[in-house]
Amino acid sequence: MARIAIDLHGGDFGPSILIPACFRYFRANPQHHGVLFGNLNARQAFKHSCPANIEWIDTNDISDLAHKPAQLMRRDGFSSIETAFKALRDGQVDALVSAEHTGVLLVLVGKYGALHPALNRPVLAAWLPTLTGTAMMLDLGASFTANQQQLLTYAAVGKALASTGEANPRLSLLNVGAEYYKGPEALRLAHATLQGWSDIDYRGFIEASDIFSGQADVIVCDGFTGNSIIKASAGALDLTFALLKARLEHGLLKPLLAWWLKRQLTTVLKKLDPRLANGALVAGSNLLVVKSHGNANDRAFASAIERAVSALALDSTGKIRRELDKLVEKWPLD
Amino acid sequence: MARIAIDLHGGDFGPSILIPACFRYFRANPQHHGVLFGNLNARQAFKHSCPANIEWIDTNDISDLAHKPAQLMRRDGFSSIETAFKALRDGQVDALVSAEHTGVLLVLVGKYGALHPALNRPVLAAWLPTLTGTAMMLDLGASFTANQQQLLTYAAVGKALASTGEANPRLSLLNVGAEYYKGPEALRLAHATLQGWSDIDYRGFIEASDIFSGQADVIVCDGFTGNSIIKASAGALDLTFALLKARLEHGLLKPLLAWWLKRQLTTVLKKLDPRLANGALVAGSNLLVVKSHGNANDRAFASAIERAVSALALDSTGKIRRELDKLVEKWPLD
Numbered sequence: 001m002a003r004i005a006i007d008l009h010g011g012d013f014g015p016s017i018l019i020p021a022c023f024r025y026f027r028a029n030p031q032h033h034g035v036l037f038g039n040l041n042a043r044q045a046f047k048h049s050c051p052a053n054i055e056w057i058d059t060n061d062i063s064d065l066a067h068k069p070a071q072l073m074r075r076d077g078f079s080s081i082e083t084a085f086k087a088l089r090d091g092q093v094d095a096l097v098s099a100e101h102t103g104v105l106l107v108l109v110g111k112y113g114a115l116h117p118a119l120n121r122p123v124l125a126a127w128l129p130t131l132t133g134t135a136m137m138l139d140l141g142a143s144f145t146a147n148q149q150q151l152l153t154y155a156a157v158g159k160a161l162a163s164t165g166e167a168n169p170r171l172s173l174l175n176v177g178a179e180y181y182k183g184p185e186a187l188r189l190a191h192a193t194l195q196g197w198s199d200i201d202y203r204g205f206i207e208a209s210d211i212f213s214g215q216a217d218v219i220v221c222d223g224f225t226g227n228s229i230i231k232a233s234a235g236a237l238d239l240t241f242a243l244l245k246a247r248l249e250h251g252l253l254k255p256l257l258a259w260w261l262k263r264q265l266t267t268v269l270k271k272l273d274p275r276l277a278n279g280a281l282v283a284g285s286n287l288l289v290v291k292s293h294g295n296a297n298d299r300a301f302a303s304a305i306e307r308a309v310s311a312l313a314l315d316s317t318g319k320i321r322r323e324l325d326k327l328v329e330k331w332p333l334d
Numbered sequence: 335m336a337r338i339a340i341d342l343h344g345g346d347f348g349p350s351i352l353i354p355a356c357f358r359y360f361r362a363n364p365q366h367h368g369v370l371f372g373n374l375n376a377r378q379a380f381k382h383s384c385p386a387n388i389e390w391i392d393t394n395d396i397s398d399l400a401h402k403p404a405q406l407m408r409r410d411g412f413s414s415i416e417t418a419f420k421a422l423r424d425g426q427v428d429a430l431v432s433a434e435h436t437g438v439l440l441v442l443v444g445k446y447g448a449l450h451p452a453l454n455r456p457v458l459a460a461w462l463p464t465l466t467g468t469a470m471m472l473d474l475g476a477s478f479t480a481n482q483q484q485l486l487t488y489a490a491v492g493k494a495l496a497s498t499g500e501a502n503p504r505l506s507l508l509n510v511g512a513e514y515y516k517g518p519e520a521l522r523l524a525h526a527t528l529q530g531w532s533d534i535d536y537r538g539f540i541e542a543s544d545i546f547s548g549q550a551d552v553i554v555c556d557g558f559t560g561n562s563i564i565k566a567s568a569g570a571l572d573l574t575f576a577l578l579k580a581r582l583e584h585g586l587l588k589p590l591l592a593w594w595l596k597r598q599l600t601t602v603l604k605k606l607d608p609r610l611a612n613g614a615l616v617a618g619s620n621l622l623v624v625k626s627h628g629n630a631n632d633r634a635f636a637s638a639i640e641r642a643v644s645a646l647a648l649d650s651t652g653k654i655r656r657e658l659d660k661l662v663e664k665w666p667l668d
Binding site for chain 1 (some may be wrong): 342462464465475478479508510517518541542543544545546547555557558559561562563564565566567568569570571572573574576577578581582595598599601602603605606
């Protein structure tokens with residue numbers, strides 16, 4: 001049984017989307033337990049249909065979060081997200097899922113958790129759809145830049161997250177070209193170091209055009225680039241869908257055929273949308289925290305809950321710690 | 335009449351693609367003049383069908399380019415691309431189109447041209463398809479990082495390139511969030527500076543998800559991120575097309591209908607493919623140089639030639655110089 005804390009006040013839509021998402025997930029998964037942190041008023045409309053494996057914790061609303069994230073460090077907070085973090089720290093729950101801003105989650109992971117000594121900040125890691133399955137990409141915006149050491153820690157975290165069973169995941173560094181002499185210095189240094197490590201299946205540089213091809217299981221990059229790539233790809237898919245839809249609607253097709261075709265297109269495009277592989281790990285501390293997109297619908301938020309449950313089952317937090325420990329042995333900290 | 339130099343030895347396919355591309359373009363545009371730089375042997379197969387407005391200059395092949403770009407600075411070269419650059423420097427042609435590697439073009443622009451004093455390196459600028467038309471995006475990989483001053487020069491170059499007639503183009507800085515306090519310091523500083531300038535229609539930060547929406551005419555970012563975004567978006571579209579095609583081919587559709595649908599999809603996806611808006615300006619010097627993708631087909635390479643012709647007609651080089659001059663007045667160089 002996994003006990004999952006849900007912060008009901010993050011995201012663009014708050015409880016009106018997040019409560020139905022929790023009901024959807026925990027009704028379908030009665031073996032797990034949901035602990036919902038939020039304002040008591042929010043649940044009035046839902047109280048009659050609540051599954052038995054959901055528990056409610058009444059908290060302040062998020063109004064005291066309306067500060068810059070750094071201010072969160074300095075005072076004791078009682079918002080839904082801080083109360084949930086305290087429960088996670090104290091072991092009352094096993095994992096936390098929130099659609100709160102990345103900056104807030106990063107600060108609270110530092111406030112309530114213990115970051116691995118190899119890291120200065122957590123790493124944001126998520127799965128992307130590819131032609132042959134999925135790939136793990138990180139960092140997606142926890143940091144803006146990445147020096148050699150950060151890139152190596154991302155490689156360790158990525159390896160831990162993408163390892164399943166015996167297979168060692170194929171890992172690549174994102175660069176503007178596949179040639180060894182290209183790109184910023186930090187990338188070239190990390191490249192040279194990774195080539196010397198036998199316990200990582202390092203495949204060299206990958207260009208962004210090949211991210212979705214399935215030729216790498218783990219793609220390591222700085223957070224600004226990773227964040228931009230995910231968002232741009234999603235934007236390109238949105239545009240594709242809008243144009244295809246317009247073409248079909250204004251074409252000479254019979255309405256029934258156009259409807260059927262749109263369904264086909266929707267199915268394919270949804271499969272590719274990075275937003276629907278919802279649930280990024282805020283990785284690198286002793287706490288298991290999953291960030292949902294702010295604009296997730298109830299289905300997407302339920303995916304983020306599922307992500308937390310499967311990360312628990314895989315002991316992702318422990319695996320990451322062990323890989324980072326190994327890294328520190330090979331690569332002593334400054 | 336525009337006199338356009340074409341380097342026949344760049345790109346993945348060399349003369350076999352580039353010569354037909356030139357024939358295509360200059361046959362359709364008899365008012366312009368093409369000067370093709372390449373090895374004499376390359377043209378044997380094509381000599382009977384050559385349009386009258388094409389001239390051939392025999393040069394060495396590119397074998398002497400197989401060094402690191404920096405070495406190009408130090409010796410007199412007679413490859414097709416260097417001979418073409420000399421013709422451009424000496425005013426024998428008005429513009430140059432090449433599918434050579436970016437690194438080579440950047441070095442040769444520095445060797446044969448005069449960079450504007452506001453810049454340390456040229457800027458790679460290209461048009462992207464959007465829902466409502468096109469947007470100019472820069473830098474796309476001439477530099478890997480961008481400090482405040484570089485971002486401001488990109489804004490000036492982008493404004494010059496996207497200005498048509500009276501309208502002042504809407505300009506945005508790419509960031510990980512639209513809030514003013516987000517992102518790396520260089521971006522926040524450039525943001526604050528641009529907000530104070532009345533001659534630029536600055537619209538604030540834009541997230542990568544909105545690049546293709548048409549809400550900005552000019553999108554400014556560092557070269558590593560810009561390069562990655564273009565490539566990732568193209569990769570996402572490739573994947574979309576592959577999956578849609580497979581779905582249609584293995585579906586229950588009648589062959590004729592499937593064929594028709596694939597044509598519709600191809601049309602829409604081609605419209606969006608950043609690679610087909612081929613032709614990036616290597617901007618910021620007194621030379622007009624257009625870089626084609628290395629893997630451009632003949633149609634795409636012809637687009638790059640058209641890009642050079644239209645940049646000449648718009649006096650893009652002069653406009654960029656004047657915008658950068660204005661920038662230096664407002665923002666004295668270090």
